Structure formats: structure tokens, C-alpha cells
Amino acid sequence: MDRRRFIALAGVSAGAATLAACQGNGPGAATGGDNAGSGKGGANSLVVYAGADTNIQDLWTKTLIPGFKKATGITVTFQFDLHGQNSDQILNKIAAATQQKKDPGIDFLESMGDRAGAAGLLADPTGKVTNLSEISQDVLATVEKNAIPYRGSAVLLAYLPSKVSQPPKSLDDLLAWIKANPGKFAYNSPDSGGAGDSFVQTVLSKYLTPDVLKQMQTGYHKDLESKWDQGFTTLADLNKSMYQKGVYPNGNNGTLELLLQGQISMCPAWSDQFISGRASGVVPKDAKALQISDPSFTGGATQCGVLSASKKQDLGFKLANWLLEPEQQAAIAKAIAGFPAIPMSKLPSDVQSEFADADPGNLRPGFNSDMDSDMKSQWQQKVPGH
């Protein structure tokens, strides 16, 4: 083979490899297709975007969308984005469309209402979603502007009963256990997933007074961030007791995988991911999960919202209101082990008993999203490798 042909061949294969690598990453990877704008499909249809795991996809495509169609006759086109990988682009697209007063091609956000709400992209649901009155004021106080909380989840402590016979019940016990069993605990880096983020927030909250904590949950106060120092010192001290002397895997599933391989015995995990993972085999079948106390791990409501740029806001509010009805809340609880947003007393007794231990009414809210961004950045500065 002469040199020119050789180089040409190399060039072609490198190009092909690059092209192949680019596939499946663009915003168009969402199912439902991005040509399914709300302009198409008639006046009685709605485009819902969800950036989540497959359990949410199943919940919507198998239960909620057919149910909503049956109840109201409205067709829903579901744009699904696995793990919300394209959520940044989607949010930018919505922001751009809102500024230019154009149709963003999406009417309703299944999740991400917190980020869209903070950026002022949601329409005001007051008076249009009557079931909002069912949701507790404490929860409503933590959601972003115009966002609607419709299901919840919390971070729990997942453990292997075969390795840990007496799991810690409080944060102090947990910290003591980590030091007594070096290398057997891991949490994912907070910038890569909510479970590790919650662990970090919980340790920081241990050293905060209730009023300071309240301020951090509801607003952005940069001057209060110095109060995190003690918590970060505690976390940095834990480095040598962590998995592989200070390795923080990337992503919520990074730690669950170590748990599955038996490399660690305990890790923080999302309640819904844990329960659905146990069914699919990503989480060991015999693993258990519990909520700790003083303070508990954070949990929160998944916030949905109707886009202010949408031309079909009325249909969107109708969907939001319908989601908050007891029947749908019970369906969500059964399908994905999601905590109901409305009081437990409104739900059937079998759902009530299933959630008796998880105490879903007592979701400890996390930091405000801007505080959380800063916290992730400071964690990266102060904890690993120190």
C-alpha cells in the first residue's frame, strides 16, 4: 500500500469513527422526535418533555399518557431524554424561544421545573391548578417560581445486610461506621449526581443552625457559605476511610455498581432508583435501604411546569391538575415508588402502608439550586485529595 492510499484510508476511518461517536448525543436523540412541535398534531395535543431514567418513561408511556387521554381526550406526545443528557440544550432552546416569543416545541416539563422556574420560563399556575391547595406549604415554599411539585423522592442509605448486620440509624453513627470500616463506603461526586450531593449537604447541615439552614434552602446567600467550612473539614477527614482511600465515582449509578460488585457495603442512593434498580438487577436483590436521622438525607419534590412560551397553557395546567389527583398519585407511588405530593391520608390504604417507613411527608428539602452549584464547586476544591 503506498503512502497516499494509506493516509487516505486512515483519514476516512478516523472521520467515520468521529461521526459514529457523535451519533446519539444530539438533542434529537429524544424519542418522539423534535419535529413533534406543539404546532403539529392539532389543538387537542400536548408535548411533554422528560429528562429522566427509564422508570419515568415507563410510568408516562404505560400509565399516565393513556390515562390522561381516556380522562380528557387530550393526546400527549412524549419527548424522552434518557438521564436528561440533553437537558442543558433543551433548557437553552426554551430560553431562546421564550426571549424571541416563539414556540419552543415543548409545552410541559415533566422534571426540570426547578431550573426552568429559576430562569423565569414557567407560566403562573395560581388559580388554574386547583389541586395545588392539597400540597403542603412547606413543600411549596421550596419550589422555584411557578413550578408545580408532583412527585417526590428521597435519598436513602443503601446497604448489604450480609455485610452490615446493624446499619447506622443516624448521621453520627454513619460517620463513625465509615471510620470504623475504611474502604467500605462511597458516595458519588456531588457534581455528578443527586445521591452524593445529598450526602454532602447532609454532613454540611449537621453544623448549621436551623435558621441558617432555612435561608440556604430558600434563597441564594453567598455570604453564608463560610459556614460550610466545618462540614467540609469533616468530609475531607473522611477521605482516607472512603472507597480506595478517597475515590468518589461519577454518577448515582457509579456507587450502586460498586455495591453490586460487593466492593463497598454501603452508599447513599435515590429511593426510586434503588427500588426500580433492585427489580432490574442493577442493585443487588438482597440490598436494603433506610432513612437516617439527625439530620436525615435530603429529599425533594420533582417539579413539573407549564412553559410560558407554550401556546397551549390551558391544556398544560389541566395535565398538572390531573396529575395531582389521588388516583394518579397512587399510580405514581405504585409504578416508580415515587412519594406522593399530596397528603398520604388522601391515598388508598395499601399505598399508605407501603410508605410507612420512608416517611414521605417529612422530606427534608435541599439547598437552593444556586447554593447547591456553589457547594459542588467548593466540594471539588476542598475535599478530594486533601
Next chain:
Amino acid sequence: MARSHTGTGAASRGKIGGLLMASPPIIVAAVFVGFPILVAIAYSLGHVGGLNRTIATIARGQHTVAAWDQMSLGAYRDVFTDQRFTHDLGVTIIVTLIATLAVTALAWVIAVYLRTTPEGAWFRSGVAKLISGLAVVPMFIPVVIASWAMLTFYAADGFIRSLCADLGFQGPTWGYTMVCVAIGLVWTNLPFATLMITSGVQSVPDPLIEAARDAGAGLLTIVRTVIAPLTIVPTVIALTFTAIGTLGAFTMPYFTGPNAPSMLGVDMVSYFRSYNRPQQSVVMAVVVFAVAAVFGAFYVWANFRSAKDSGRV
């Protein structure tokens, strides 16, 4: 007279034709690459209007300017006063240098082995072909899958450690360390460098090597005085491509590297996505761009030299 007239006419037509043929890629590069770079640099200097308005509504911790003729170095100050960044920049450059040198050295060994295989040595030529074939395999394996495989191979319960344990001693745990990242980057970059350098070494004419051998030169002397000078251009091209690719690497360090220090590719994504600080992320991109431009200068020089050697300039 008439002949010389047609001569210049053809030449100028050739020039215009050449320009026309070259212009589509130049226009595409200018519109889709050059322009966004300028917009991003403007954003890093505090210009949040116009095309940067969308990102600026979502971002936090921005430094902004009021008028188009001003600029703010605030974001640059943020980044450069952050110890994490200077540390990560240092680590990134060191890993880049190590990986680039290792890739080039390996590619050279493969190329020379292939080139100096004597005719008729069927076993050695088989081995040479196998090695050069294997060296190209990583090109066809996605980096995500490769990094995952790499991680399980070097993990605390991975193959290396298990093998060492069977032999009765403690092996190293390289998973989640910079060692694993460097090995991974060598793996991903080896195919291109091997193709480039092998083809360069192959094109050295046989008579030159045989003449040197007849004059009593050993292998090292032949490589140093005959093959290397004739292969300098492909080597520089392989060096620059590997260095630029490694400098901006994301997947390998994200999956297999430690949390801190990290490489800049990972930092940029974290700043952009997790910390909601796109402006600072762009500042890092500008820094990486500047470092890559230094490597790029070598590439341009090498191309120019090769054009000059073949009499095209």
C-alpha cells in the same frame, strides 16, 4: 507573444479555480467554527448581549460589561486565582506530554520493526503485521467502552491485582488514578500515530537503508541518520494531533481518573453543567485553545516544510 498570453491566462484561471475549490471548507469552518469561537471569547470577556443572551440568563457568577468597547478580565481572574485550576492545568499538561511521548515512541518502535523486517523472515514478518494490525484496533472501539474496560482491568478487584495476588504479592490499584488515565489516552491515540509514522517510515527508499547497512551502520545509526530525518514531517503531525487530542480529553479522565486533580476537559464540563459557571468554563476553553495553538503551530510548520520539500511552495 500569444503563447505567453495564454500561459498567464491559464495560470490566473487556475488560481481562481483553486480558490473556489478551497472556499467551501473555509467558509464552513469560518461560519460554524470561527464565528462561535469569537462569540465565546467575547462572552469570556464579559459581553453578555446578543448571541450570548440565552446562556447569560441561566448562568451565575458572571462578570459583565456595559458597552461593546469595554472588556472585563474578571472571569479570567476567577479562574487563574483558583488553585484547583492551576493545579489541574499543570496535571493536564504533564499527562499530555507523557501520553504524547509514549504514543510517539511506541509508534516508532512498531514502524521501525515493520520496516526493518528482512525479506524471507516469515515468522518476524507475521509478528510485525500482527502488531501493526493490533495497534489500529483501538480506533474501532468507542472510548466509553474502552475506558470502562480499562477501569475494570485495573480496579482493586481487577485482572492485574488478581494476577498479582495469585503470584503472592500486592499489585497496584490503578483504577481512578492518573496512571489509568495516561494508559487510556495512550491506548486511544496510538492508532492514528501508528498509521502516520508507519506510512512515513515505509516510504523511506530501500536503497538508502541498504547503502547505510553496506557501509556498516547498525540499526540505531540507520534510524538516527537515515530514517528519522526523512520521517520528521509525519512524526510532527502525529505528535501535534496526539497532543491536541489528549489536551481536551474528556471521556477517559471522567470515567477512569481521580476526582482531584482532574483534567481540564472534565473541569470545563463541571463548570458548565454542575456549577452553572459557563463563563469560567469558556475561559478554560480559551486557555486550552491557546495551548493547542502552540502545538498547532508545529503542525503548520511541518506541513509547510513538507510542501517545500516536494517543491509545492
